[in-house]
Amino acid sequence: MAAPAWRPAGGPRSPVPFPGHRTAAVVSGAALFAGVAGLGAGCGGPDAADASRSGAPTDGGTLRVVGSSDVEHLDPASAESVGARGLDRTFARTLFGTLASNVFAETVPVRPDVAERLPTRANGGISGDALTYTVRLRGDVLWDTAPPRPVTAADFVRGFKRLCNPAAPSAGLGYFTATLRGMDAYCRGYARLGGPGIGAATSGSAADDARAAAALAAYQNAHDIEGIRAADDRTLVFRLVRPASDFLSLLTLGYTAAAPREYDAYVPDGPVFRRHTVSDGPYRITQYRPGTSYLLTRNPAWRPGSDPLRERHVDRIWITLGQDSAEAVQQQLESGSADLAWDQPVPPSALPRLRAAHDPRFAVREAPSTSPYLVFNLRSPNNGHALADRDVRRALAYAVDRSLLVKIVGGPAVARPLHTVIPPGTTGYAPADPFPTPGDSGDPATCRRLLAAAGHPGGLTLRFPFRVNSVHRLIAESLAQDLAGCGVRTVLFPDTGGGFYARTISDPARGAAGHWDIAAPGWTPDWYGANGRSVLLPLLSGRSLGAGSTNYGGYENPQVDALIDRALTATSEARAAELWRRADRIATQDAAILPLLDRAHTVFMSSRVRNARFLPTTAGYDYTRVYLAR
Template identity: 65%
Template structure:
């Protein structure tokens, strides 16, 4: 997000370390308000920052990361349900780096009637659910390219009837993934196709959460599933009204001594949706009518005021990301398949005025212009000057000239769906204005139903039919540290294109796919970073996307919130760690 030094800038907020001096008080209801429901609630397929923050309260993984207001503290892999972090030194990782043995800690339970322990088999089930045909994980490429037998298992699973929960459960029960084995109830053995220096990072992702046997009854992420989530974390969902609200209460079987990453202080978490105005959300937080924003950053208009006032409820937190970026639907029939031509996409790289976008999101304290796929602070980042324009303000004349050379002297007409929450509408309008100056008419289509990712961008049939041509999604890496694959692979590996994929534009270049493989098999993180950098250069040469901003996250909490610790991957505070002053 534009902060190469990765030190928190901004007005403080209740820092962990200062809050730690005060004893947390238990009780009260944490009130969170925002705009849209999650696109997926099922951990197998959920892949948004909002869903990650919510999943963390009731679904646990083998490993995880700690919330902290010091970015560097949020990077190391920590044990969660695993009893310890395996290494070659402690015998958890084999000498050749291809076998990982993970032992589970005792005392972690499901909130079932009666309660029962979370087992190694529950983690195997969770991994198998990643490639269910009803709501497949956009992150499954991480695992199919790493774990023995996962790719074949997923290919077979894709042929099962996506509406038949019984058929899906039967497939999972009858077919094994050779690279994931439960040895008894408390040990898991993972076998990799080749060493992967980031494998433990992959096991921190919510996709890999344990799944209880009860989930076999439901179509993954279907309406029935969403009403029957089961918890092994500190909270449980006690009421859910789709698109409207969530109520979380305490999970009676959770124990603090069995959970090194979470705590539990508030009695209840109330999440209320349907509030599309960032200004209205901010007003409620400042007045004390709500405590945290769900999916709305602090409105741009308020950032300067809060900074000048040194308001300790306000902070700008490090969240290195590519957010937003402009993606081209390379499969669209628009303009005779214009966006499938590299020369057309290269012309449009010159259209964008990044300075206008920086003003929209809050100024240079919050964002910097980005011209690479990989943002600063991530593995493989190197600054670049390709498509540079004077003062980052765009060059419409050059754009028109290149568009004419590419066979479109009269420009193009493109469909541009956009999200209505936060500043997305303003960003879309600014980009539309830039494209107009370049001779491209962008038709803006508001998406107020929360289907922007789940059913618009991630549906290849909609891409092929031309339901959309360009869009401005955002991407925060799934983890930080040794994380080149958490940006390049999910967004640009052409072999993972399909339903649920985050390679929204259907970009596919065999050279880039080959560089991904070279990075994944590199002997150490620094060699991998070199390959990720080469892949970034190639993707930008192909103009698969227009990177726009490297953004930090302006965040605010109410006066009664204490001990707020930041999770960069959730772009929010950890709900399980904070407490309320009564």
């Protein structure tokens, strides 16, 4: 989930995960693409350039990636941003996944990764009642250990057990407590283990870390999850609470990556863990300097024939962090001193020039998203708990000038105004605008009138943290100016060091203490196709509240939760879509969050990059597919 250039994933974000294990779902994904393709999809970029390149890929060299903030979580169990998803894809593999492609529809279908094949009713992998899934693993996937050893079904079971560890719980946990038998009970028991030295991913000493890691591992090894077991080293059996047509999509999420037994020795996502990741992918993290850089080198245990989704061409991937200026990053890419951007889209100021020149290094890639959106901290005690009042939030909804935000991020070829939580290209989307303003430019007079009627004629003062990379500062300043038009003062403060998602807005205690009132995160769905679950449940479900939740503002509405439950158990995709629409309608009328833009991704590569292939849920090119011109 949603992050991160766009989402914490997505959102759980964002990132970053896909659907379509049945033919119907693949068709659905293609249809969704057709509905959103008008937003500059595939404009320029590697498609045309690659067409002129023939011959075998060249191996070797260093891929240089440059950007701003470190990931909020490196551990695949809790990694939720699009940047973290792109990084984890290089060293952490899941049972199923999706293929990077510059054709959006090709990125939608679920494909085998560590699994030998997609389970179906026809091949016996899915039971007649759709409650049991049997997955057979490939036998040639190896851990980068000394000596290398096979990735087993028990490693995947361990991965699921780590999802609800109290040190760094997964933002995607709700997906699995709602689907896997016994997962909720297992996690409730695990949560009771929290306490000093355990309830945080960092602690004061090596001895504390060791004790906490031992306690966490002891719980995991002493307790089973009813709904997942290793029948043997190469066979996993999943048992569901109820049929879930998107279950294979859930198994593409990076959260579900296999976890080697070595991880039992470390606090999940803690500083020691981050220095000791173990790879079953084409690359391994050789050097990590927090907030500064990553060096990835080839994993000697990986073999091309063992991996249907990735390749491996460059010798090294060097990721340099700490460069918050999108313009500076762009300059490096164009001059050839760097190859790809880590978390920075092309700066809007450069877009007209690149379009006019038909620069083949530039592209606009489609990835429907709610990015950014304005989230209200309903827990905040500031202003007499004003943001907990639905009428106050509805008043503020009229303040926003979306037309200016579109200009800030690059114009209508890059983004369009969004008024629903569910973006186009996502199950349940239906155009609606509960707070219309002329030309999407805001209505400060209506905002002031409604705010006074809600008991705040003198306005409010709102604390507003913002991300420092890309155009987030400009977006925050634009929103602050909009709010000033209806008498609302904002206290803007930069959130540096990659802590925006991990600490500032996802920590319920900080929210309850009033450390922030509004924020502008982004959310990219965790998968596309039949993906209604991947937006409303993580962003607005009252049952997903707690540490690490991506329901940042603490919104709870029993009607929305009930509609989510009904959508998850719907007997047809059409029925599910209608229920998602109804839940969206209630949440948007509540102004639980304020959707702002459906935004495509602007990407650029250096002149020496070849075979750049886009993965929407990572908001970037797949590092494992790239090779370099010599």
